[in-house]
Amino acid sequence: MNKKIIVIGAGVIGLHCAYFLNQAGLNVEVVESADECAEDGCSYGNCGLIVPSHFVPLASPAMLHSGIKMLFSSKSPVYLPLGQNIGSMSWFMQFIIASNRKKVNKAIPTLYKLNIESRKLYSELSLQNQNRSNYKHLGLLMAATTEQGLAEEIELAKKAEELGIKTQLLDKSAIKTLEPDIDINVTGALFYKSDGHIRPEAHMQWLKKYLSLNGVVFHYHTKVNKFRHQKGKIIGIETNLGLQKADEFVLAAGSFSAQLAATAELKIPVIAGKGYSFDVPKKCMQLRTPLILTEAKVALTPFNTSVRFGSGMEFNGSIGEIRYRRIQAILDETRKAFPEMPETKANTLKIWEGLRPITPTGLPLVGRTVKYKNLLVATGHAMMGVSLGPITGKIISQLILGEKPDFDMDLLHF
Numbered sequence: 001m002n003k004k005i006i007v008i009g010a011g012v013i014g015l016h017c018a019y020f021l022n023q024a025g026l027n028v029e030v031v032e033s034a035d036e037c038a039e040d041g042c043s044y045g046n047c048g049l050i051v052p053s054h055f056v057p058l059a060s061p062a063m064l065h066s067g068i069k070m071l072f073s074s075k076s077p078v079y080l081p082l083g084q085n086i087g088s089m090s091w092f093m094q095f096i097i098a099s100n101r102k103k104v105n106k107a108i109p110t111l112y113k114l115n116i117e118s119r120k121l122y123s124e125l126s127l128q129n130q131n132r133s134n135y136k137h138l139g140l141l142m143a144a145t146t147e148q149g150l151a152e153e154i155e156l157a158k159k160a161e162e163l164g165i166k167t168q169l170l171d172k173s174a175i176k177t178l179e180p181d182i183d184i185n186v187t188g189a190l191f192y193k194s195d196g197h198i199r200p201e202a203h204m205q206w207l208k209k210y211l212s213l214n215g216v217v218f219h220y221h222t223k224v225n226k227f228r229h230q231k232g233k234i235i236g237i238e239t240n241l242g243l244q245k246a247d248e249f250v251l252a253a254g255s256f257s258a259q260l261a262a263t264a265e266l267k268i269p270v271i272a273g274k275g276y277s278f279d280v281p282k283k284c285m286q287l288r289t290p291l292i293l294t295e296a297k298v299a300l301t302p303f304n305t306s307v308r309f310g311s312g313m314e315f316n317g318s319i320g321e322i323r324y325r326r327i328q329a330i331l332d333e334t335r336k337a338f339p340e341m342p343e344t345k346a347n348t349l350k351i352w353e354g355l356r357p358i359t360p361t362g363l364p365l366v367g368r369t370v371k372y373k374n375l376l377v378a379t380g381h382a383m384m385g386v387s388l389g390p391i392t393g394k395i396i397s398q399l400i401l402g403e404k405p406d407f408d409m410d411l412l413h414f
């Protein structure tokens with residue numbers, strides 16, 4: 001098939017779309033505004049967790065409740081700047097409407113299935129790339145520091161078991177057996193064997209190299225300014241290097257997708273949710289298994305020589321404005337659970353900032369647009385872009401090939 005597909009955005013979503021389209025024998029080009037070597041985008045400094053355990057969408061009654069409480073603390077990871085515009089206010093209204101039990105219960109099986117299929121694809125990809133992505137299937141500890149927090153995790157684990165996810169309740173001594181090199185001061189943890197992790201930078205570099213060697217053409221330093229359209233079809237994209245034409249277009253520009261879609265009079269309800277990460281040397285924290293401190297909302301991923309901390313949700317945040325007070329709170333909360341960790345000042349760390357693309361339903365948007373028959377959207381993966389990258393790419397390639405993905409696609413539409 002000689003069809004030409006342009007993928008806009010070389011983040012973890014765009015690259016997996018390019019991968020599966022290339023595997024299907026299509027002619028693929030990727031257009032990316034950043035440099036080939038840039039590693040500052042959202043798909044690089046994240047925590048790399050692959051999480052079938054996270055089957056509840058972000059828009060849920062529990063998240064709404066804890067999120068609102070957190071908004072009122074200057075040290076919490078959740079931050080909403082004052083003076084939101086009308087577009088953002090309408091996004092928040094949609095988020096509140098979506099945060100109801102009925103909608104959440106409907107979304108859970110699909111989100112779980114997407115995650116589990118994606119994790120399987122990661123293990124296949126890691127075989128193919130001789131594990132250059134550093135894929136590991138070590139599970140995830142959801143650790144609670146309070147009795148109430150643990151009770152909430154136990155309730156969630158019951159739902160997980162109903163879906164077929166194996167969980168294990170660990171007390172302090174069982175945690176010690178799993179983590180013999182470090183003292184962890186928590187009330188207990190739920191262990192999800194289902195989960196895995198990668199080193200995101202390594203996976204992204206491998207994908208870019210593999211795709212280039214296998215015929216995908218990359219246009220770096222190429223910013224898409226506008227879609228050009230005519231009679232219900234996208235005829236091209238206007239970039240700083242001129243007009244580029246193709247048969248089909250995949251919009252995978254992460255948190256920038258909404259502003260680009262607006263140039264084709266398309267409304268995509270995606271806003272940016274900024275998060276932070278930083279790495280501490282392994283010698284300061286001898287953690288073996290990825291762990292999330294559930295109340296503090298801090299994720300810790302052990303890599304070969306360091307542990308990555310990830311946290312923060314600043315709605316409509318922008319790059320360059322680091323809130324050290326909130327990062328210090330992340331460090332202080334983590335030290336309570338890991339008393340052997342050396343005291344660290346936030347402003348001495350190398351902080352990475354990433355803009356997650358967030359939808360008001362907490363589910364990604366994956367599918368063909370109704371308005372333009374040759375435009376597909378793959379964005380809004382929020383805290384699960386890495387997790388869901390491969391399955392998103394596979395679904396996009398199936399849609400372009402005219403196949404029917406085995407998922408409730410209505411849930412992923414907008």
Ligand SMILES: Cc1cc2nc3c(=O)[nH]c(=O)nc-3n(C[C@H](O)[C@H](O)[C@H](O)COP(=O)(O)OP(=O)(O)OC[C@H]3O[C@@H](n4cnc5c(N)ncnc54)[C@H](O)[C@@H]3O)c2cc1C
Nearest residue numbers: 009011012013033046047049224254275354384385386387
């Ligand atoms: C602190 C933190 C921790 C996280 N941890 C995890 C985790 O453990 N597991 C997980 O699954 N997810 C995690 N995430 C979420 C994950 O990182 C995101 O969901 C994912 O990176 C989004 O990928 P994307 O490809 O949609 O967007 P991006 O990575 O933002 O890629 C979009 C690309 O499009 C390009 N672009 C934008 N506009 C244009 C334009 N006009 N023209 C051309 N190119 C353009 C951008 O330069 C960019 O390269 C985390 C996020 C953060 C912030």
